[in-house]
Amino acid sequence: MTGDEIRGAVLRVLGEIAPEADLSTIKPDVPFRDQLDLDSMDLLNFVIALHEALRVEIPEADYPKLATLDGAVDYLTTRTS
Amino acid sequence: MAEFLMPILGADMSAGTLIAWRKKPGDVVKRGDVIAEVETDKGLIDVEIFVSGVLEKIVVQPGQTVPTGTLLAIIREEGALETAAPPAPRPVAPPVAQPEARVVVPPVAPAPAGRVRILPLAKKLAAELGVDPSTVEGTGPGGAITGEDIERAAASARAAALAAPRAEFDREARMRQTIGAAMARSKREIPHFYLATTVDMDRAMRWLAEENLRRSVTDRLLYGVLLIKAAALALREVPELNAVWRGGQCLQSNAIHVGVAISLRQGGVVAPALHQADRQSLDDLMQNFRDLVQRARSGGLRSSELSDPTITVTSLGEQGVESVFGIIYPPQVAIVGFGKIVERPWSVEGRIVSRQVMTATLSADHRVTDGHRGGLFLAAVDRLLREPGRL
Numbered sequence: 001m002t003g004d005e006i007r008g009a010v011l012r013v014l015g016e017i018a019p020e021a022d023l024s025t026i027k028p029d030v031p032f033r034d035q036l037d038l039d040s041m042d043l044l045n046f047v048i049a050l051h052e053a054l055r056v057e058i059p060e061a062d063y064p065k066l067a068t069l070d071g072a073v074d075y076l077t078t079r080t081s
Numbered sequence: 082m083a084e085f086l087m088p089i090l091g092a093d094m095s096a097g098t099l100i101a102w103r104k105k106p107g108d109v110v111k112r113g114d115v116i117a118e119v120e121t122d123k124g125l126i127d128v129e130i131f132v133s134g135v136l137e138k139i140v141v142q143p144g145q146t147v148p149t150g151t152l153l154a155i156i157r158e159e160g161a162l163e164t165a166a167p168p169a170p171r172p173v174a175p176p177v178a179q180p181e182a183r184v185v186v187p188p189v190a191p192a193p194a195g196r197v198r199i200l201p202l203a204k205k206l207a208a209e210l211g212v213d214p215s216t217v218e219g220t221g222p223g224g225a226i227t228g229e230d231i232e233r234a235a236a237s238a239r240a241a242a243l244a245a246p247r248a249e250f251d252r253e254a255r256m257r258q259t260i261g262a263a264m265a266r267s268k269r270e271i272p273h274f275y276l277a278t279t280v281d282m283d284r285a286m287r288w289l290a291e292e293n294l295r296r297s298v299t300d301r302l303l304y305g306v307l308l309i310k311a312a313a314l315a316l317r318e319v320p321e322l323n324a325v326w327r328g329g330q331c332l333q334s335n336a337i338h339v340g341v342a343i344s345l346r347q348g349g350v351v352a353p354a355l356h357q358a359d360r361q362s363l364d365d366l367m368q369n370f371r372d373l374v375q376r377a378r379s380g381g382l383r384s385s386e387l388s389d390p391t392i393t394v395t396s397l398g399e400q401g402v403e404s405v406f407g408i409i410y411p412p413q414v415a416i417v418g419f420g421k422i423v424e425r426p427w428s429v430e431g432r433i434v435s436r437q438v439m440t441a442t443l444s445a446d447h448r449v450t451d452g453h454r455g456g457l458f459l460a461a462v463d464r465l466l467r468e469p470g471r472l
Contacts, residue, residue: 020346039344039399040303041374051298060293060301 001054006076010069013049017042028069054080083132085154087147090121090387092411093263097121098146099153104136105209110156115383117153122256123351125380126387134158139211143238199226210235253348260349264408271326271409272447278459280466282422282437288469304422305396306367310472312394312417313337313359315461321450322443322458323391325412331449340390340410341370343377351377352393352410353386363472398422404440414446415455417462 001009011023018036032038038046047058047066056079058066065075087097100118110116115127116136137155141147197214199207203226207214210231217234219226267273285307293301316323316337324333337359340352353373358366376382393410398421405418420440427436441462443455465472 018346037346040305041371044301044303045371045375048298058298060290 001077001080003073003077006054006080007069007073009053010050010072010076013046013053016049017045026069031067032069033067050076056080082137083134083156083158084152085116085130085156087119087141087149087151087153088128088384088388089149090123090126090384091263092266093259094121094123094149095259096146096148097126099141099143100125101143102139102154102211103127105211106136106138107209108136110134110136119384122252122259122349123387124345124377124382126382126384128384130156132156132158142211142213143235197226198224200228203228203231206231212238256345256349263411267408267411271411271414273409273444274447274452274455275406275442275444276452276455276459277404277440277442278456278463280439280441280463281427282439282466285466285469286422286437300364302363302367303370305419306363306370307466307469307472308396308419309339309341309355309358309370309394310361310363310366311462311465312392313339314465314472315458316392317359318461319450319454319458321454322415322445324414324449325391326414326446326448327412331414331446334391336391338389338391340393340413341373342393342395343374346378351382351387352390352395353377353382354390356386356389392417394419396420398439405442407442407444409444409446414449416444418442418444 011026014021014026014032014036015023018038021036026032026035032046033043036042043063043066047063050056050066050072051058054076056076058079062075066072087099090097098120100120102117104110104114104116110130111133112131114130116130117128119126119128135157137157139154141151141153147153197217198219199214200221203221204214206212206228207217207226212231212234214226214231217226217230220230221227282304286304289302289304289307296302320333321331323337324331326332336357338354338356339358340354342350342352344350355361355366355369355373361369373382373386390410390413392413393407393416395405395407395416396419397405398419401421403420403423405420407416407418409416418441420442422437422439424435425438426433427438428434429436441459443459445455
């Protein structure tokens with residue numbers, strides 16, 4: 001998958017978890033948690049949805065790498081290549 | 082005959098809007114079935130019925146806002162099915178806001194005054210969908226109301242019922258008002274006392290990390306589930322905290338239904354029940370907790386989940402809060418708070434070591450218990466969290 005495709009998948013999943021969020025204003029280098037008021041259940045649902053959409057196994061120790069849009073895209077690009 | 086009433090879904094609810102019926106007159110209903118959708122400050126709630134029988138008559142139509150306790154429908158109970166007579170007329174509490182009835186005069190061949198021209202099949206459909214034909218404009222021959230007219234009216238009533246409350250009120254402000262009223266009542270009526278203890282979370286967090294390491298993404302646990310289970314099990318040891326205060330007395334509950342505080346995206350908080358939390362495995366608790374959060378935030382909580390909690394657990398650690406001093410949610414008699422897990426120096430057998438610790442608090446009702454018993458409860462929570470494998 002290309003970086004753009006992964007970015008699209010990440011934003012789509014975020015839109016499902018925080019439907020009230022304006023995804024066009026997401027800052028790529030700021031943690032989702034700070035921008036979207038996500039809690040641990042949201043973040044778990046985020047990881048589960050990415051796992052199901054992209055067929056990647058994501059160890060719990062890697063969760064911090066998914067904290068921002070840029071970080072998530074970089075991490076998932078590596079994992080899916 | 083049994084009465085199906087607008088339920089009281091917490092101390093802060095005084096009225097609800099009937100959004101839709103899931104059953105129609107003549108349908109068989111079973112105890113536990115969801116038969117109506119009601120809009121409250123807490124969102125869309127699926128309302129269950131607690132008798133089995135046949136839905137005899139719908140009294141309140143979609144779109145009507147009525148006080149709690151108002152008769153919504155009449156149920157012919159299971160045992161009475163063979164011998165039941167038609168229900169006697171019964172006074173019904175007036176709705177808070179009733180849609181204005183509108184009798185439309187057909188454009189051609191007007192019907193006699195007081196009568197509505199309606200096709201037989203449409204009449205049957207109107208009864209099934211709970212539509213009042215006198216409010217429907219007919220498009221059939223001679224202005225008669227057709228089945229399509231009725232279906233259109235039913236769809237329109239449902240859409241209006243969903244949209245109206247949102248348009249008329251600021252939900253968040255309304256929720257703040259109702260929460261404020263319930264909390265003011267709590268502080269006024271309940272003699273609170275507050276206790277706090279520091280819980281060593283080191284073993285629990287190490288156990289959880291190891292456990293999640295061998296689990297797939299979809300089966301992992303959140304530490305919040307350990308806290309809920311520990312609180313539920315501790316209640317077995319201090320059961321007087323698992324109770325409600327009604328009619329001037331404490332009614333202890335045999336079942337432990339833990340209300341978990343869930344913040345809503347649109348603002349406010351709800352605390353629906355995880356039923357019999359002490360009896361659920363951690364896997365079941367996790368699955369049910371996840372489902373509960375999802376439904377709390379998107380609509381679809383069940384009425385029993387809002388009316389059944391026997392205690393509330395709230396955790397604000399993720400927001401960086403170290404200690405929670407909760408206000409009891411009436412008619413419950415206690416609330417348990419969990420703060421942030423932090424790393425602190427800790428003395429173990431004369432040595433200073435680094436430990437992950439958390440402040441657990443209890444707010445309890447002095448009419449029911451005292452600090453000694455509350456302290457035993459918190460000690461039990463601490464002990465249980467030190468043995469996470471046994472939760």
